[in-house]
Amino acid sequence: MAVQRQDRKFVDISLSFLRNPVSNDILLIRNENAIKTSIKNLIFTQNGERFFNPDIGSQIRSALFELNDSITDIKIERTIRNALENYEPRIQVISVNSTYEDDSNSCNVEIQYNILGSEVVPQNLKFVLQSTKA
Numbered sequence: 001m002a003v004q005r006q007d008r009k010f011v012d013i014s015l016s017f018l019r020n021p022v023s024n025d026i027l028l029i030r031n032e033n034a035i036k037t038s039i040k041n042l043i044f045t046q047n048g049e050r051f052f053n054p055d056i057g058s059q060i061r062s063a064l065f066e067l068n069d070s071i072t073d074i075k076i077e078r079t080i081r082n083a084l085e086n087y088e089p090r091i092q093v094i095s096v097n098s099t100y101e102d103d104s105n106s107c108n109v110e111i112q113y114n115i116l117g118s119e120v121v122p123q124n125l126k127f128v129l130q131s132t133k134a
Contacts, residue, residue, distance in 0.1 A: 008117035010034040010090065015041075035090055035115060036125050042083055058083035064107065064131040068100045076107060076129070090116055091123075098129075106130040 012034040014027040029037055045057035060083075063076045076098040084093050094112040101108060107129040114122050 008090075008115075012037060031118075032115065032120060032123055035088075036123070039084065039088060039091070039111065039113075039125055040127065042087055043080055056087050060129060061131070064129055068102060073098045073100055073107075076109070080109065080111065084111070084113070092116055094122060104130070 010031050012029050014029050015037070016027065018027050019025065020027055042056070043058050043060055046061055047057045047059055048054045050056050058079050060076065060079050063072060063079060066072050066075070077096045080098075081093055081096045084091065084096075091113040094114060095110075096112075097110045099108045100106075109127055109129055111125045112122055113125070
């Protein structure tokens with residue numbers, strides 16, 4: 001008898017804390033969207049921000065204040081890859097690419113990854129990193 005494999009399911013709460021109009025519970029995000037939200041939260045969390053778990057996060061903010069060159073792009077890519085490999089066990093990182101934009105003082109980031117234990121196609125996540133100088 002053949003063993004049938006089931007896809008893993010992932011559920012998380014929405015950080016908007018909006019309510020479901022039918023059940024009046026907090027909205028849930030599921031599967032691929034839950035993992036995308038988790039990845040963004042992990043990258044945007046500075047090491048030391050989470051009480052009782054100061055190692056979780058990345059040092060991405062410090063890289064945004066450095067001079068724009070190819071070394072900065074490499075540092076950003078390595079920082080993101082290390083954070084994901086160390087703290088997001090549900091994925092396997094395929095690639096991390098960053099491109100610094102001189103005009104807007106921002107960095108475009110694209111992450112491609114596989115969700116472990118799931119039959120979905122490789123996922124792409126794109127976002128922009130910007131320094132928040134006041």
